[in-house]
Amino acid sequence: MSASAGTARYAGASLETRFLATARSEWIKFRSVRSGPAVLLSAAVILMAGAWLICNGYRDGWATMSPASRASFDPVFMSLRAIEGAQLFVGALGVITVTGEYTSGLIRGTFIATPQRAQVIALKAVIFAAVVWAWCTLLSFAAFFIGQSLLSSPAKHVAIGDPGVLTAVFGGGLYLTAVGLLGLFTGVLLRRTTGALAVLFGILLVMPEALGLLPGQLSEHLGEFLPANGGEEIFHLLHGGAYTLGPWPGFAVDAAWVAAAAAAAFVLVRRRDA
């Protein structure tokens, strides 16, 4: 028995086959997350409706705005600003992609079928990121074009070819993907839906808001090293506000948070039971 098991292992699955098999099973599981399509659709509705509402509001109110607020008006950020709402849904999808499997107990079957747990988590993240990035980049472009079509003169608007614009619009999709991955790895770390969501929303929304209440420069200095504040820089065209890291350094802060969560997740998923 044990001899045949031994031979089967050496004769069987090459690394490539094993990766493909895991990728395929992770894809089936991701595809069948029950609320998946609804969540991705909600993100689309929020981004489109948000771009419409916000840009419409600024075009109608442009005449009443002060010269200072006209100068600091960022047409790209305003057409993509609904990302701040859509990130809740994308982050929650990342969380439930993992915690749903823990809640239903399916994770035990997964780890029996593929004892290489790091491989499972890595491919789960890759598949999640690929789908979410493609979808959210598409949405980001759609929201940008909706916004710019509404911001007619005299309201400030830009074209896709203007300097920095393409980075910012691609950045919208990248930021949402980073938020989703942060949710996914938080899910691996906490293994429970409510706890993981509370931590994710705490990091993304509560910490910047709480820091904003404190007076003084300390909060501004700390503020831009939070994933949401840093990451948002990438879909800003103007960088004159409180946070001035700039697009790529800001996104690097966000990516560093995701990487830290990933590292912790890879270590802990191998040590703990399911």
Next chain:
Amino acid sequence: MTETMQATTASAGRPAGPPGRLRARAALSAEWIKLRSLRSMLVTPALAAVFCIGLGSLVCSNHVNAWPTASAATKAAFNPLDTNFNFLVIGVLFFGVLGALVVTNEYGNGVIRATLAATPQRGLILAAKTALLILVALPLSAVIIFAAFLAGEGILAGHLPHVTLADPGVPGRVLGAIFYLTAASLIGLFLGVLARSAAVAMTGVVGVFLVLGTLLDNLPHSDVWRHTVPYIPSNLGDALWLSHTGTTSLASPAVAAVWLVAWVIVLGALAACSLRLRDA
């Protein structure tokens, strides 16, 4: 099909069932057992208290430290109660989530099916949950608000302008804050019934109470804006606890209280319909 089944069992069971008073008492005691045995009923209030009282005090002590170097304009604009109660912008999330977890936990572990089988009068279940949540959230918010008020104003006292409960307008805003937090927990409960899942309900609570305001508040204040944005729940809540100096965009406290009650009633009605019509 579920609806017809539910309709027939309800009509067949009703004539033989126990009198309404007994049934209500049974539903209340069943809901109470489930409520007090939820782990999140300990964790969420404890986190809420630590966070709210802690952040309220921290903000006040930071202002005390920053006061000597603050500009004259900052000093003139300083409002002791607004500063003290600013934590409510985030604190309200704890109460919304507390309400949502009362029901979504049951959907998560499947107890909801036993609950609905034991008490087919689904409206009664929602009424019992609502009543008990008020019994928990009202004292909890009162304790948190008073503690945060006493701690924050105690820190400000002696260094900066501060207020006491005897000052004009202060009791109203303290009561307004308590009312807002309790209303938020009910809105959370009803969102939980509508969502039937913890993830969607928590996303909804954060979206309604935090993100919606962030996205809409700074738009130019056109006529459309003035007739809509001040009436979203987070802005109604702000109108209850903020001083209204220097702003014309908040509804008056009395109007805000009425609108907040209207939100609770409309969402409660939607939740009751959804609970009766959909399966678990």
